[in-house]
Amino acid sequence: MFDYVIVGAGLSGSVVAERIANDLNKKVLIIEKRNHIAGNVFDHHNEHGILVHQYGPHIFHTKLKEVWDYISQFTEWNHYHHRVLGSIDGQHVPIPFNLKSLFTLLPQHTAQQLEQKLVTHFGYNVKVPILKLRETSDEQLKWLADYVYEKIFLHYTKKQWDMTPEELNRNVTGRVPVYISNDDRYFQDTYQGLPKNGYTRVVEAMLDHQNIKLMLNTDYKEVVTFNADTGSIMLFGQPFTGQFIYTGKIDELFNYKYGELPYRSLRFEHETIEQEKYQSAGTVNYPNEYDFTRITEFKHLTGQVHPYTSIVREYPQPYSKDIPGMDIPYYPIPQSQNQIVYKQYKQKAKQYNQVVLLGRLAEYTYYDMDACIAKALKVYEQVIRGE
Ligand code: FAD
Numbered sequence: 291m292f293d294y295v296i297v298g299a300g301l302s303g304s305v306v307a308e309r310i311a312n313d314l315n316k317k318v319l320i321i322e323k324r325n326h327i328a329g330n331v332f333d334h335h336n337e338h339g340i341l342v343h344q345y346g347p348h349i350f351h352t353k354l355k356e357v358w359d360y361i362s363q364f365t366e367w368n369h370y371h372h373r374v375l376g377s378i379d380g381q382h383v384p385i386p387f388n389l390k391s392l393f394t395l396l397p398q399h400t401a402q403q404l405e406q407k408l409v410t411h412f413g414y415n416v417k418v419p420i421l422k423l424r425e426t427s428d429e430q431l432k433w434l435a436d437y438v439y440e441k442i443f444l445h446y447t448k449k450q451w452d453m454t455p456e457e458l459n460r461n462v463t464g465r466v467p468v469y470i471s472n473d474d475r476y477f478q479d480t481y482q483g484l485p486k487n488g489y490t491r492v493v494e495a496m497l498d499h500q501n502i503k504l505m506l507n508t509d510y511k512e513v514v515t516f517n518a519d520t521g522s523i524m525l526f527g528q529p530f531t532g533q534f535i536y537t538g539k540i541d542e543l544f545n546y547k548y549g550e551l552p553y554r555s556l557r558f559e560h561e562t563i564e565q566e567k568y569q570s571a572g573t574v575n576y577p578n579e580y581d582f583t584r585i586t587e588f589k590h591l592t593g594q595v596h597p598y599t600s601i602v603r604e605y606p607q608p609y610s611k612d613i614p615g616m617d618i619p620y621y622p623i624p625q626s627q628n629q630i631v632y633k634q635y636k637q638k639a640k641q642y643n644q645v646v647l648l649g650r651l652a653e654y655t656y657y658d659m660d661a662c663i664a665k666a667l668k669v670y671e672q673v674i675r676g677e
């Protein structure tokens with residue numbers, strides 16, 4: 291009945307499903323354990339009619355024209371450039387830390403000296419990861435690096451990951467480098483925005499095809515039996531010989547054979563406030579205060595006009611697959627020891643050519659949306675269509 295089975299109706303699974311249905315004209319079954327499509331990019335209108343992102347703020351940004359062109363087939367855009375402020379010593383300054391942040395937080399004369407030094411050492415319009423800046427031998431720049439590290443990175447990272455920046459792969463804090471510039475946008479990518487009617491509508495449009503059958507509220511194990519030793523696959527109790535595209539957790543697929551891969555989870559506290567506006571930027575980060583990391587006000591992102599406004603606070607928390615409320619694996623933890631475990635699973639999966647692994651969970655990779663789409667399109671072209 292089905293040529294392909296996909297586990298997970300997030301962005302990764304949905305892109306592949308769309309390609310298989312439209313481009314290959316083959317039949318595909320998607321199995322999704324949540325009660326909705328779109329995975330972590332799911333958004334919806336809340337009880338007040340305000341469009342909110344259920345699992346935290348999602349801003350689409352990419353340098354990749356092919357990804358932008360692909361996703362733009364399914365939506366028009368609200369052309370939005372994300373701006374983030376950090377609450378530092380009672381002031382709100384641009385994050386990533388830039389020249390405006392420098393001049394807001396430090397006395398004019400000191401800021402001028404530091405600006406000159408930054409430009410001389412690194413150049414103007416250059417991004418310097420904080421851990422690299424801390425390696426500088428210049429005494430004054432080292433002072434600045436330590437200041438930024440302490441005020442912006444250390445306590446935020448401890449809250450977010452329960453670790454210091456040094457305990458994580460350097461590219462985690464490298465996502466938000468010090469920017470020697472006055473450009474206070476969070477991303478400088480060529481293409482940025484939010485889908486005009488939300489992400490769920492985008493995924494709905496991708497999956498709207500007679501070749502695609504979707505089963506919600508279903509853990510794949512209820513209908514698929516994957517034998518992790520032989521690689522054989524049964525679907526509804528019958529042998530299945532087509533490709534099995536899996537976007538869930540890779541350790542779960544192999545019954546945790548090599549141990550559990552760690553994740554970080556979050557608790558989202560959504561609130562609607564009976565006023566038109568709450569804060570002056572889309573997101574305000576709180577590195578040093580409160581238990582939450584940031585507050586996002588959705589109307590900045592979506593451009594929606596409404597007499598009320600909705601915000602979300604993000605509280606980092608441990609992940610546990612067995613505890614409801616803590617069981618969504620939002621972030622793989624980027625540390626080399628976890629990559630060693632992941633590679634054992636990946637190696638095992640390679641033995642089975644029916645199995646295709648894709649996405650944040652199956653590839654255990656801190657992917658942004660555009661990287662997920664790029665990878666899904668590549669795997670579709672090279673592995674699925676190329677078969
Ligand atoms: P997921 O969305 O996790 O989809 C996997 C799906 O598989 C889920 O729906 C899950 O329920 C399902 N599944 C898992 N196990 C099973 C099972 N056993 N049976 C059936 N179904 C199963 N990216 C950006 O580009 N910009 C942003 O601003 C941004 N902000 C983010 C903010 C937060 C708080 C988080 C957590 C992520 C953010 N991202 C952002 C990243 C983005 O969410 C991911 O890149 C993307 O959603 C990953 O899609 P995916 O399909 O790989 O995974």
Ligand code: UDP
Nearest residue numbers: 385442443444446447450462463465466575
């Ligand atoms: N970070 C920080 N302070 C900030 C913003 C980010 O320390 O004000 C660090 C933190 O470790 C975070 C990482 O940089 O996890 C990446 O931030 P990003 O905003 O990209 O995280 P995401 O949106 O993926 O949660």
